[in-house]
Amino acid sequence: MYITVAGNGKEVKKGLTLPELIELEQVEMPDYVTISVNDVFIDADKRADTVLKDGDTVEFLYFMGGGC
Amino acid sequence: MKKVIIRKQDVDEMILHAREKLPNEACGLIGGNDQGDERVIEKVYYLTNIDASNEHFSLDPEEQLQAVKDMRARELKPIGNWHSHPESPSRPSQEDKRLAYDLKASYLILSLMEEEPILHSFHIENGESEKEFLEIRD
Numbered sequence: 337m338y339i340t341v342a343g344n345g346k347e348v349k350k351g352l353t354l355p356e357l358i359e360l361e362q363v364e365m366p367d368y369v370t371i372s373v374n375d376v377f378i379d380a381d382k383r384a385d386t387v388l389k390d391g392d393t394v395e396f397l398y399f400m401g402g403g404c
Numbered sequence: 405m406k407k408v409i410i411r412k413q414d415v416d417e418m419i420l421h422a423r424e425k426l427p428n429e430a431c432g433l434i435g436g437n438d439q440g441d442e443r444v445i446e447k448v449y450y451l452t453n454i455d456a457s458n459e460h461f462s463l464d465p466e467e468q469l470q471a472v473k474d475m476r477a478r479e480l481k482p483i484g485n486w487h488s489h490p491e492s493p494s495r496p497s498q499e500d501k502r503l504a505y506d507l508k509a510s511y512l513i514l515s516l517m518e519e520e521p522i523l524h525s526f527h528i529e530n531g532e533s534e535k536e537f538l539e540i541r542d
Binding site: 370 | 429431433455458459460461462463465466468469472476485487489490491492496497498499500503504505506507509511
């Protein structure tokens, strides 16, 4: 199936899960990354259960914050 | 050391925005392109500090997503973020270092503690920060 990750289209195996995609994309420090699928943010405890579908658009966003 | 280039007009607008958000910290993203050892900031994004605090900031994830999409539409890349320090120097705090998860990012910190604002850019990795050479171009 074909999905779009961070703006780049790619062919992946059918039934790919988010944890598998994180590994495939070699996402650094994934615990601190917010993930959206088709503009819907996925709760961290739902990642393992999230199976991607053909045509999905995925974004990885690092949490950005700090102090002074 | 990476050289980071930003337009003076963008710096002036960043200062204006940060002053408008006082006493809270202001924050946002920067979009641009890497050209060899140079990193050129093409657009500064102004995002909501959802902590609404003068000591902390967190970017709004919804706005972050929209900003990243806008960068892509403009053929820019997300190259870092910026935030203000209303009452402290332009250097990464312990919290800034602890929460710097994107190893490829430039972290711009605008200090408003003195009458003359000071802006520096940093690379942060494994809790250590290194100042990047920041060139402000007219």
